Amino acid sequence: xxxxxxxxxxxxxxxxxxxxxxxxxxxxxxxxxxxxxxxxxxxxxxxxxxxxxxxxxxxxxxxxxxxxxxxxxxxxxxxxxxxxxxxxxxxxxxxxxxxxxxxxxxxxxxxxxxxxxxxxxxxxxxxxxxxxxxxxxxxxxxxxxxxxxxxxxxxxxxxxxxxxxxxxxxxxxxxxxxxxxxxxxxxxxxxxxxxxxxxxxxxxxxxxxxxxxxxxxxxxxxxxxxxxxxxxxxxxxxxxxxxxxxxxxxxxxxxxxxxxxxxxxxxxxxxxxxxxxxxxxxxxxxxxxxxxxxxxxxxxxxxxxxxxxxxxxxxxxxxxxxxxxxxxxxxxxxxxxxxxxxxxxxxxxxxxxxxxxxxxxxxxxxxxxxxxxxxxxxxxxxxxxxxxxxxxxxxxxxxxxxxxxxxxxxxxxxxxxxxxxxxxxxxx
Numbered sequence: 001x002x003x004x005x006x007x008x009x010x011x012x013x014x015x016x017x018x019x020x021x022x023x024x025x026x027x028x029x030x031x032x033x034x035x036x037x038x039x040x041x042x043x044x045x046x047x048x049x050x051x052x053x054x055x056x057x058x059x060x061x062x063x064x065x066x067x068x069x070x071x072x073x074x075x076x077x078x079x080x081x082x083x084x085x086x087x088x089x090x091x092x093x094x095x096x097x098x099x100x101x102x103x104x105x106x107x108x109x110x111x112x113x114x115x116x117x118x119x120x121x122x123x124x125x126x127x128x129x130x131x132x133x134x135x136x137x138x139x140x141x142x143x144x145x146x147x148x149x150x151x152x153x154x155x156x157x158x159x160x161x162x163x164x165x166x167x168x169x170x171x172x173x174x175x176x177x178x179x180x181x182x183x184x185x186x187x188x189x190x191x192x193x194x195x196x197x198x199x200x201x202x203x204x205x206x207x208x209x210x211x212x213x214x215x216x217x218x219x220x221x222x223x224x225x226x227x228x229x230x231x232x233x234x235x236x237x238x239x240x241x242x243x244x245x246x247x248x249x250x251x252x253x254x255x256x257x258x259x260x261x262x263x264x265x266x267x268x269x270x271x272x273x274x275x276x277x278x279x280x281x282x283x284x285x286x287x288x289x290x291x292x293x294x295x296x297x298x299x300x301x302x303x304x305x306x307x308x309x310x311x312x313x314x315x316x317x318x319x320x321x322x323x324x325x326x327x328x329x330x331x332x333x334x335x336x337x338x339x340x341x342x343x344x345x346x347x348x349x350x351x352x353x354x355x356x357x358x359x360x361x362x363x364x365x366x367x368x369x370x371x372x373x374x375x376x377x378x379x380x381x382x383x384x385x386x387x388x389x390x391x392x393x394x395x396x397x398x399x400x401x402x403x404x405x406x407x408x409x410x411x412x413x414x415x416x417x418x419x420x421x422x423x424x425x426x427x428x
Contacts, residue, residue: 005146009134012202016127017147019195020088021155022188023095023120026162029278031181032113035098038178040106048106055114063121064372071125071365080361081205084126088196091119096189099182125368127199129360131352133206140349141301145293148345149286156282158191163275206357235425237418238354240409245347246370247377248309248406251399252343254378255312255336262319262392263329273326277333284337292342301350302415308339308346309407313400320396354418356425378402 005011033052040048074080094116101109135143162184165172169180263269263277296304315335323332348367355363381402382395 005142007134008202009204010143010146012198013127013130013134014143014147014150015195016084016088016199017151018154019192020091020120020123020127021151022158022191023091023116024151025155025159025278025282026184026188027095027098027113027116028120030159030162030275031166031184032098032109035181036106036109036113039101039103039109042104043106051106051110055110056117059114059117059121060372063118063125064369067122067125067368067372068362068365070122071129071361071363072359074126074361075359078205078207080126080129081200081203083361084123084130085196085200087119087122087126088192089119091116091123092189092193092196094119095192096186098185121368121372125365126361128348128367129364130199130203130205131348132357132360134203137353139297140352141296141304141346142290142293144349144352145289145296145342145345148341149289149293152282152285152289152341154191154195156279156286158187159282160279162187163279235354235418235421237414237421241351241354241413241418242366242370244406244409244413245351245367246373246406247402247409248312248343249347249371250377251312251402251406252340253371254382254399254402255315256340258379258382259332259336262396267323267325267329269326269329273329277326277329280330281333281337281340284334285341288338289341289345292339292346295342296346296349300415301346301353302410302413305343305346305350305410306407308343309403309410311335311339312343313403316396316400316403320393323393350413350415353415354422356422359425 005014036052037048040051070083074083094112097112098109098116101112131140131144131147162180165174165180165184166177169176172180172183174180174183259277263274269277292304292308295307315332318328318335319332322328351364351367352360378399381398382392385395385398386392
């Protein structure tokens with residue numbers, strides 16, 4: 001396994017996860033929400049929250065809708081790497097640009113953040129699809145997990161440095177915490193750009209048969225996408241998996257996005273404890289993701305994911321009945337960290353088995369489209385039970401529905417039959 005993971009193509013590919021995770025941790029999860037709050041201090045909290053949510057929704061919908069289309073075009077033109085580089089560069093430039101936004105320019109901050117999110121999410125479509133270029137099918141699980149593991153470490157290391165910069169700006173020759181936050185945006189851009197280079201120069205795309213020219217690729221890609229919609233309806237195994245994945249990954253995303261809010265509003269934890277819990281999750285997830293990769297190779301990705309979903313359900317019941325202070329919150333962070341990367345990485349590697357190898361970018365466009373719409377049901381369930389009279393703590397249990405139903409559908413997935421159906425599409 002070590003020989004596989006440290007091979008030049010696999011390591012070069014996985015380092016992109018190390019690269020772009022800096023944007024996810026430092027900007028998306030860490031500093032931008034606070035930075036935006038300061039930028040928009042001259043408008044009402046209601047308007048500030050409205051425009052922030054509209055930016056998040058707009059960027060997600062744009063990527064979700066365009067991902068399969070761009071994927072199909074990239075497949076026919078044999079240029080997935082060029083698409084990845086273009087989206088990654090967009091994200092890098094926008095991340096750096098945030099450092100030059102000042103108080104009152106909240107609209108500029110949102111524009112840069114929205115475009116940066118599009119760059120981050122768009123590049124991931126092509127990054128995910130290139131797993132077939134660096135790995136054999138029998139190694140998909142460990143290779144996918146290796147990427148996620150490096151992402152957790154890379155994102156966590158830079159975020160830890162950026163938090164230290166904000167807490168002790170004088171150590172870095174910075175005037176104050178505000179200057180440190182802006183400097184952090186620049187470090188994210190540099191980190192992302194530098195560690196994208198190995199993929200661009202160290203990974204070779206699988207040659208595309210009858211590679212099309214630029215405009216021919218657009219025409220044939222759109223025609224291919226139309227044909228794929230017709231084919232996907234007949235790929236029952238793939239459809240069952242995608243529906244199940246949509247449900248349980250919605251639960252995963254909701255836990256990620258509401259954990260800090262829960263710790264703040266329900267438990268009243270201080271900012272330091274919340275940041276520490278976030279970092280703890282990142283670093284626990286590194287060895288855990290590798291462990292899940294090994295487990296997936298031994299028993300198969302489907303049963304390994306089901307184990308992860310069972311842990312999520314147990315964690316929800318723990319949060320509902322026993323979560324009281326920062327120590328309990330750290331225990332919960334460890335539990336989530338143990339399975340979060342495994343569920344995500346093995347879902348990617350299992351999906352790679354169920355799609356035709358000649359259309360990976362297009363089909364991973366569908367995969368990412370589902371992921372982009374997977375943070376809707378969870379918040380709606382939690383909000384609904386509160387409206388019906390339950391407490392915010394009781395609403396946590398509603399998320400277990402997503403894990404149970406999603407897990408049941410995953411259990412029904414026949415991986416061997418799905419792989420055969422995908423291979424038949426490649427032959428045609």
